[in-house]
Amino acid sequence: MGPLFGIGYSDPVLVGIICLCLLFGLAFLGVRVAFAAAIAGFVGMVELIGFGPGASQVGTIPYAKTSLYALSVLPPFILIGFLAFHAGMTTKLFAAARAWIGWLPGGLAVATVMAQAGFAAVSGASTATAAVFSRVAIPEMLKNGYDRKLAAGVVAAGGTLATLIPPSAILVIYALIVEESVGALLLAGFLPGIVSALIYGAIIVLWARAHPEAGPAVKGYTWGDRLRSMPGVLPIFAVAFIIISAIYGGWATPTEAGALGAFVVLLVAITQGMRFRGLKDALMETARLTVMIFTLIWGIFIFVTFLNYSLVPQTFSEWLAGLPYNPYAVLFCILLGYAILGMFMDAIGMLLVTLPIFYPAVMALNGGEGVTREESAFGLTFEECSIWFGIIVVKMAEGCLITPPIGLNCFVVNGVRPDIPVMDVFRGIAIFFVADVLAIAALVFFPEIVLFLPDLMR
Amino acid sequence: MSGGSDHVLDHPPEDGLGRLVWRLDRILRWPEDALNFIAALAIMFLMLMGVVQIVAGLRWLFNAPIFGYIDAIELSMPILAILGIAYCQRMGVHIRMDILIQNFSGRLLWLVETFAATCTFVIMIFLCFFAWNFFNDAFVIGDSTTDAELPTWPSKILVPIAFGLLVLRAFVQILGALRLALNPDLAPVGVVVQKDIAEQAQEEIREAMAGERREGPG
Numbered sequence: 212m213g214p215l216f217g218i219g220y221s222d223p224v225l226v227g228i229i230c231l232c233l234l235f236g237l238a239f240l241g242v243r244v245a246f247a248a249a250i251a252g253f254v255g256m257v258e259l260i261g262f263g264p265g266a267s268q269v270g271t272i273p274y275a276k277t278s279l280y281a282l283s284v285l286p287p288f289i290l291i292g293f294l295a296f297h298a299g300m301t302t303k304l305f306a307a308a309r310a311w312i313g314w315l316p317g318g319l320a321v322a323t324v325m326a327q328a329g330f331a332a333v334s335g336a337s338t339a340t341a342a343v344f345s346r347v348a349i350p351e352m353l354k355n356g357y358d359r360k361l362a363a364g365v366v367a368a369g370g371t372l373a374t375l376i377p378p379s380a381i382l383v384i385y386a387l388i389v390e391e392s393v394g395a396l397l398l399a400g401f402l403p404g405i406v407s408a409l410i411y412g413a414i415i416v417l418w419a420r421a422h423p424e425a426g427p428a429v430k431g432y433t434w435g436d437r438l439r440s441m442p443g444v445l446p447i448f449a450v451a452f453i454i455i456s457a458i459y460g461g462w463a464t465p466t467e468a469g470a471l472g473a474f475v476v477l478l479v480a481i482t483q484g485m486r487f488r489g490l491k492d493a494l495m496e497t498a499r500l501t502v503m504i505f506t507l508i509w510g511i512f513i514f515v516t517f518l519n520y521s522l523v524p525q526t527f528s529e530w531l532a533g534l535p536y537n538p539y540a541v542l543f544c545i546l547l548g549y550a551i552l553g554m555f556m557d558a559i560g561m562l563l564v565t566l567p568i569f570y571p572a573v574m575a576l577n578g579g580e581g582v583t584r585e586e587s588a589f590g591l592t593f594e595e596c597s598i599w600f601g602i603i604v605v606k607m608a609e610g611c612l613i614t615p616p617i618g619l620n621c622f623v624v625n626g627v628r629p630d631i632p633v634m635d636v637f638r639g640i641a642i643f644f645v646a647d648v649l650a651i652a653a654l655v656f657f658p659e660i661v662l663f664l665p666d667l668m669r
Numbered sequence: 670m671s672g673g674s675d676h677v678l679d680h681p682p683e684d685g686l687g688r689l690v691w692r693l694d695r696i697l698r699w700p701e702d703a704l705n706f707i708a709a710l711a712i713m714f715l716m717l718m719g720v721v722q723i724v725a726g727l728r729w730l731f732n733a734p735i736f737g738y739i740d741a742i743e744l745s746m747p748i749l750a751i752l753g754i755a756y757c758q759r760m761g762v763h764i765r766m767d768i769l770i771q772n773f774s775g776r777l778l779w780l781v782e783t784f785a786a787t788c789t790f791v792i793m794i795f796l797c798f799f800a801w802n803f804f805n806d807a808f809v810i811g812d813s814t815t816d817a818e819l820p821t822w823p824s825k826i827l828v829p830i831a832f833g834l835l836v837l838r839a840f841v842q843i844l845g846a847l848r849l850a851l852n853p854d855l856a857p858v859g860v861v862v863q864k865d866i867a868e869q870a871q872e873e874i875r876e877a878m879a880g881e882r883r884e885g886p887g
Binding site: 243336466471627 | 708715744746764768785788832869876
């Protein structure tokens with residue numbers, strides 16, 4: 212079988228561009244992203260290297276890209292999240308955070324953010340976190356006279372913290388695509404997650420000081436209340452400790468640490484009254500999400516294999532690195548592109564579709580492989596830049612859960628509290644956009660926040 | 670964005686094509702559910718293996734990590750990662766971009782859905798065939814893992830099995846969508862009914878709240 216478009220290997224970049232258009236065309240016409248990528252990748256491969264060689268390469272990818280030990284970390288991480296809802300941890304976390312920091316201006320909203328950050332240590336599911344906290348935290352805030360836009364906005368925005376703080380599925384996926392260490396990325400997400408939470412908290416305090424009626428302080432908690440609230444949150448600390456210390460200290464692989472974490476949460480859930488039915492539901496949900504992610508991974512890898520034959524990433528990298536502009540300005544444009552794309556796409560899909568082209572380009576912009584800190588554009592070695600860009604991009608991707616018109620978290624808050632119109636949730640989100648911009652600026656200009664923990668591990 | 674619903678009618682619809690789709694849909698349901706359930710069990714097993722591996726590997730206790738643990742996990746990955754693929758297609762779990770098609774309705778929507786299902790059907794026939802060859806090569810040469818020397822073919826054969834079921838599911842979806850393209854007023858059978866963002870939000874809430882029922886706020 213000859214070339215389909217009659218171009219063959221005479222102009223691989225053109226074939227690459229045609230197949231990129233094919234991928235997006237099919238995806239817009241409702242073909243599931245994984246299958247659209249497989250089709251575009253396979254068609255391109257047949258064009259460039261012929262049917263036989265293309266078929267034998269494509270045939271190995273679904274198996275080869277799923278039967279990797281490094282990826283076995285995903286199911287336990289996802290399972291922890293589903294079990295955590297059964298373990299009743301959200302209510303206890305919120306109660307503890309409220310007792311400790313309710314006295315601040317906007318204290319209940321700050322407590323919500325901190326409780327969500329804590330819950331992120333057992334969950335990577337942003338939307339589900341927003342759903343549960345809508346029920347736990349919003350009634351408390353409204354009862355204490357909080358502005359409902361603030362109450363709704365904080366719950367929707369705080370949910371996004373789950374994507375950076377380990378266990379995070381999306382960071383594992385990034386690590387796989389760019390062939391970085393899964394452990395290094397998981398560790399790298401921890402401090403940026405905390406910094407984001409602190410910036411959210413600071414913005415709320417400032418806002419509540421300027422508008423005292425929007426978020427009054429709640430006083431009257433004693434030290435007794437505070438200490439009594441602590442035992443309920445111990446399992447969360449235990450799981451966070453298991454995962455971070457295992458990766459950091461190397462006493463278990465991320466998969467084993469995730470398995471032990473899931474087991475701890477399972478035990479807590481059983482003491483909280485979870486029975487076989489609940490466990491079965493959590494496992495079935497985990498299986499669904501696992502298959503969805505893996506299908507996307509191998510589908511995209513078929514496309515990526517083709518893309519590397521087409522030389523599109525290399526050509527784009529050379530062009531981008533050769534631009535006569537400040538590298539930070541180029542990075543800014545790329546991040547702006549992610550922000551716009553994030554308004555219309557799902558986070559995982561967006562990362563998988565864009566990274567094969569943008570990741571090599573940003574690495575080339577920094578100075579390519581083997582570059583020293585002194586010679587590089589961002590003052591980072593290749594490995595450091597790879598981890599740093601990953602955290603920034605994932606932080607951008609989580610923003611798509613709260614941007615109009617399809618910010619799912621906002622619709623979830625509105626779904627739990629139909630009395631709060633979705634437009635009010637979007638208005639309430641506004642100050643958290645400011646916080647996100649500050650957080651991303653902090654990560655861009657102080658890469659140490661990202662690299663501190665992974666550097667210690669090396 | 671993704672998100673759809675699994676549409677079940679208790680009785681077959683009146684029209685001939687509808688009855689056929691309804692019947693085929695029913696036939697495919699149990700193997701799909703069974704494979705996804707096996708995947709769920711494998712996840713449970715993966716968790717327990719991880720705990721056992723940590724405990725068994727503790728230097729001061731047993732210092733005897735499970736032999737071939739990593740090989741066994743790698744070989745079992747297709748069970749959790751691929752077996753449920755047809756089930757997920759039926760449930761509309763696979764991610765798609767619905768920014769354009771959410772504006773479609775009636776005949777146009779179902780024509781586009783027919784096209785999308787046909788694309789999935791065709792690529793999966795190819796992939797199923799290629800994956801079968803990949804399995805066959807491993808079977809013929811007696812391929813095994815490097816460390817524990819476990820045979821790889823029982824793991825590799827899972828891919829064409831799961832893909833084959835997806836081909837059949839995509840075929841049912843083509844028929845289901847074509848039927849609605851011919852007459853958009855019929856009750857949907859064998860297709861994923863796409864939900865808007867508010868309905869997707871409701872779905873997320875239901876899932877998250879399943880475990881939180883017993884608790885009151887604060």
